[in-house]
Amino acid sequence: MYQYSEQDHQLLLERVEQFRGQVERRLNGQLSEEEFKHQRLRNGVYLQLHAYMLRVAIPYGLLSSEQMRTLAHVARKYDKGYGHFSTRQNIQYNWPKLKDVPDILDDLAKVEMHAIQTSGNCIRNTTSDPLAGVSRDELEDPRPYCELIRQWSTFHPEFNFLPRKFKIAVSGATHDRAAVAIHDIGLRLIANEDGETGFEVHVGGGLGRTPMIGKVIRSFLSKEHMLTYLEAILRVYNKLGRRDNIYKARIKILVHETGEEEFRKLVEDEWEKIKESGLGLRDQDIDWIKGFFKDPDYEDLPDSDADYENLLLSNPEFARWADKNIELHKQSGYRIVYLSLKTAHQPPGDVTADQMDAIADLADRYSLGQIRTTHRQNLVLSDVKVQDLPALWEELKLLELATPNYNHVTDIISCPGLDYCALATARSIPISQAITERFDSYDFINDLGDLSINISGCINACGHHHVANIGILGVNKKGIEVYQMTLGGSAREDASIGKIIGPAFTADEIVGAVGDVLSVYLDKREDPEEPFLTTYRRIGEAPFKEKLYG
Amino acid sequence: MGNYIKDRKVDEDDWMPFTGLEEDASLPSGNIYVPLDEWLKTRDHLLARNDRLGVALKNTDDPALLEKDLDRLDLIVLEFPKMADGRAFTQARILRERLGFKGEIRATGDVLQDQLFYMQRCGINAFEIRDDQDIPSSLKAFDEMTVTYQPASDEKFPIWRRES
Missing domain, CATH: 3.90.480.20 (Sulfite Reductase Hemoprotein; domain 2)
Structure with missing residues (x-):
């Protein structure tokens, strides 16, 4: 695990003091809410429906037990006794008081944690494979590269006021558990013909109103060039990304409107000018950072017991x-x-x-x-x-943490929805709980096999409904919460955007509709080993439509 | 005025913005800066004067258009029309690091104390601070943070490549 240097600590302390000053200026009226917004957002503080929300970064998803205890302490002392782990390896607290936030950040800084750039139009927490360093399908551990990206992107002076938020994910395994295809930049460690490892560079993925799968703009990038290439992409985006319309400001729209070829050329032209700069990674830089992520001293054990x-x-x-x-x-x-x-x-x-x-x-x-x-x-x-x-x-x-449902029907991703979120237009948590209750039988879960259901409470798609096998999007139609269903999405190496199956369902109907979709699958699959997504891709949407609306 | 900071000190601004130079009009005296499109049209005319010259860029302008003129210019004015619009950060770095401009780079528009740290790292050394900002705390903002991870106009190397 990365160990903070004196300077890393210093930076956190300075940031806490800076934010403390900003909060003071807000509380005594020197800063308007509008101006404070830009400051607090760059430190993970949102104003939600009932209270402020604080999002704390968990860089590439890795926590020490000491850090976890501090997260518990924060939940207990400053919140209502719990925290919410998000889809992007952050933890969110829903009830902190603004005046307490600097103290929370102080407590977090003591264990090398922070809320820097967990929101706002800047480079967010870099995410990765939760099985990095331990999985059998891994080519190379992505975490050292995530840590280099964390350092490069933290308070980057040029890229802190981007057109829109910017998310980077890195994966080093055959199976994609980091959803690289739906990030602004996704890096996949691969090997070239000479056996050298480097990155496949995906740009312009994302969900929200206009879901898109990222485009591969470079099929192989040597590791020494990782940061110069990222800097070139960000520079092109900062210059040319749209700022006239918040819904068209993500890099996916720039890539789409510019065209993949032209965008690639813009990036490569910029990169040519900076690839030999001081940001290049030497072998000793990579060795240094890898030193923090060495294998622990595993015992020599037989594989069974x-x-x-x-x-x-x-x-x-x-x-x-x-x-x-x-x-x-x-x-x-x-x-x-x-x-x-x-x-x-x-x-x-x-x-x-x-x-x-x-x-x-x-x-x-x-x-x-x-x-x-x-x-x-x-x-x-x-x-x-x-x-x-x-x-x-x-x-x-x-501890109620042993529900046998990983990657199965009741392992639902859900955004906080209208119960907490100021953007939400519909509730999502109650829908996920209703689905869980309805299908909460091990035999059924087991029979359905590998399956994903994701729920978002508004079009911003924080619940990643577009990339679920069965996606559910809550919207408000003339004062009533209704739920649109998409089928066929995937966030893995075979990433795809789900397709809307038909008219939306009411809150009372949606659980039954999910049941109908599942029954079509069970009926049509070739054998019990064929997963839902494979069946859907084989038979198409017609049988599902027929069952739901026929 | 009192809201002009240069090289981390409150200073006297002796520059005047100027537009609308006609071909045969008499030349204004004093230090003036003109928008880029006028500069490109009336460049030779303006260079006939003895006083100092500057150019104001819109944040959509390409700084490379000034490449050949930079040694004749003493000031480049960048705009931050809204705090959230960060395009001029890139222009500043291009001017300092790629084009090697040594003169004054000035931030104008929505310039708040909370951006000064980032602006100075990108090579901006002069600031027309927005009228409502507190000048003493703005001056302190340059040093609120002392640790920098990445290269920019003030550092050639990332933190892991610097001599400690």
Whole structure:
């Protein structure tokens, strides 16, 4: 894990003091709300429906147990005892008081955490694969590159007042768990013909009103050029991105309106002029940053354990959990464990302060003291010994973090929706809970297999409904909340934007509509191994339409 | 005035904006700056004077159009029409780092104390601070942050490549 230098600490402290001054100027009337908005947004403070919201960055989703305990402390002391893990590896607090925010930031700074650039029209927290460094399908660990991007983008003087927000994701594995295709810039580590690793550069992906899959504008970029190339893209965007219409200001619109070829040429021309600058990465720079992300000292262990194998056979509940929430680890004798934050009792992604403290303890005892957060709003213990799985499972059950549903129908992504958000036009959390309650039977979940449902409470699409197999978008039509359904989306390596299936449903109808879609799938799939998305792509929308509206 | 800061000090602004030079009109005296389109049209005429010259760029103008003239210019005025419009940050870096302009680069428009740190890093060294801003705290804003990660007009290398 990256260790802060003295200067990293210094920067955080200076930023807290600067923000404290800005809050004081706001509270004594020197700053208008309009002007303060630009300052607070660059520090993750939103004004929501009922209160301010604070978004704290979890760089590339990696947390130490100490940091998790501080998140619990913040939830307890300054909020209502819980926090909300977002789809972009941040945590959000929904009830802080503005006057407390500088103190919260002070507490966070002590454990190397902050809210810098978690909102506003600047480069946001860089996100990554939650299984970075431990998965079996990884070519190279993306986190060192994320950390370099974090440093390069933090208070970048040229790119802090961009046309619109800017999100970067980096992935280093065959399977895309970081949703690189729907980011403003997505970097995928790949190997070229000579076996050298570098980046495939995707630009112009994004959701919102105009969902788009990113375009590959460079098929291979040497690692030494990563930051100069990013700087060239951002410079072209800062110069030419639209500022006349907030809905057309993201880079995806610039790429689309300029044309992929012309956009590529603009970037490459700019890059030619800066590729030899001081921002180039030398081998020793890359080695230095990689030094922070070395493999831990894994024990030499057999890949199976007798007690574990016996429990799999004797305890069906354990076997279900193991089947759904455990993944193989690159190291023999270890497993990756998903902690499901999706039950019918809590909004997706919500964790209480007590749960956070308990998770921190579990991480210390079972997983080398680290926790990761995922794009699908769950948590991961990445380094659990096989022999510890039964004990860990018992404890997770008590904490209600052992729902066996990872990447299955009740593992729903949901935005906070009209219950919290000032932008929302419809509720999303109650819909996700209603769907979870309706389908909350293990046999059904298991039978449906790999499946994603995402819910957004407005067209801004924070719930990523466009890239769900089944997407649900809440909108307000003449004072009534109705729900539009899209089918066929994916946020993975086969990324696609879902298609609207037909007229919207009321809140009372939408759960039944999801049931209808699922029944068509179960009826039409070639065999139980064919996932929903494959069936949908094979048979098209007609059978679903027929069932829903016929 | 009292809201003009240059090189981190409150200073006297001895420049005048000027537009509308006719071909045969008499030349104004004193230090003047003109919009880019007028500069491109009346360049030779203006250069006949002995006083200092500047050019004001709109934030959509390409600074490279001034490349050949930079050694004849003492001032380039950049505009920040709204605080949120950051195009001139890029223009400033191009002027300083790529084109090597050594004269005054001035920020005008919605210039608030909270942007000064970023502006100076991009090579802007003079500021027409918006009238309602507090000058003493604006002067302090340059040093609110002392740590910089990335190269810009004030640093050639990122933090990990600098001698500590």
